[in-house]
Amino acid sequence: MTHIILVSGAGKGIGRAIALAFSRAGKLNPDFDPLLVLCSRSQADLDSIAVECQAEGAATDTFACDLGDMEDVRKLASFVLERHGTIDCLVNNAGVGRFGPFAEMTEEDFDYTMATNLKGTFFLTQALFPVMEEKRSGHIFFITSVAAEKAFLHSSVYCMSKFGQRGLVETMRLYARPCNVRITDVRPGAVYTPMWGEVTDDLKTVMMMPEDIAEPIVQAYLQPGRTTVEEIVLRPTGGDLQDG
Template structure:
């Protein structure tokens, strides 16, 4: 067993031969020890420690870690499950999309990133300017990603917009943009990526939805409609694609502390963001869903900060 003890910053580091993908401010950290994984944390003495499994027999060592420290060990279903895979992430330049891209890169995933800025986030990814309302942009992103890496395994449809307020006060432009980006943008992204996934005989489609796709809120009528549509689309695809090896998952977080949370029609004070989820926490749930054994799938997962009311 290999123990690493150090205070860590966000980002990739190499410490005592262990490549640490990220440290979520003291929460779960994933890493690789020559292809294995950090599976837990022990901070009982007030310092950060990471328990890692060696690569020779990672499943055996993971079991040993859990036996040694069952309280602090974090179960990892498939060591190295994502290493070497290829993912496309839309809306990747900031917020949840950027956090997902960085989390996947830390797992060894090669990336095709689509955003209106075309930023590669310093990840040496295929990065293209993409407006998800334009099918041709998405086709080009998929084509360029596959040409570069030779395959496609994962689509994360993250691009989204929001405008809020009484229904009759929403402009037609706002209505069109929310439907075209949130719902039709997801549909266009799946149309572009799905043939590649079907050709491989397995893959993952992950839509970053919202609790607003599961519950209606006042002054969010069209945003609700776009997100309910997105969730319904992905749930229907699950029925259609499950037997062809494609897992379809909706990630439906509550409030997330990004610029999106200060969207059109909402308060601009950053006090609004207090107590919300972080983009990195959402990204961690995406990685969790993608690293489940291929024999299981997560359909829709919703989670909220402790400061946000539950419902239903």
């Protein structure tokens, strides 16, 4: 059976690993035929991940757009529904981080972060949830963070956006449970991705890798429809970096 799966922020990091993990699962499981709709701002990244997913046997569509722009959010939702008529899985992964001392965060840092992490996530979910509600099936993953439950220094705006996403996740559960839609909050600790910029080799050794996050997401999706993995919390074995 074909599963229409939209992965936002699929061009790099965790989203890229999620797209690949779904593709590999399709190769291993004859009953699971993923069609991945891959979105990010960079078309070049999307072209590259699409080739990798296709090499694993998955069908792909790409849609370059800025989820911080509400017109783009509407266009993405319309693209998915006009092309495929439905959606089975939405992975709200696209996110940005601006980090620095509280006193130095600018209005532009604030608006840039909230536009993608909060506004984009909210309105993409709002555009696609009704389809799942009506057919009484579907699965929405939110890649929030351990920063959605715990504060970190130099992360004021990012933590605020992630705590805010958690508010949306918990509210969506109230709408989703009565119509048989599954909601999973994925809260990773530090993962080695381009979001971190340059990191030292020492730091890299105490971080998780994107595939460590992607595999449990695919396993959660492949659970029987009667079962929802509501939360996935993954941390480096040595704990959060600022604990050290």
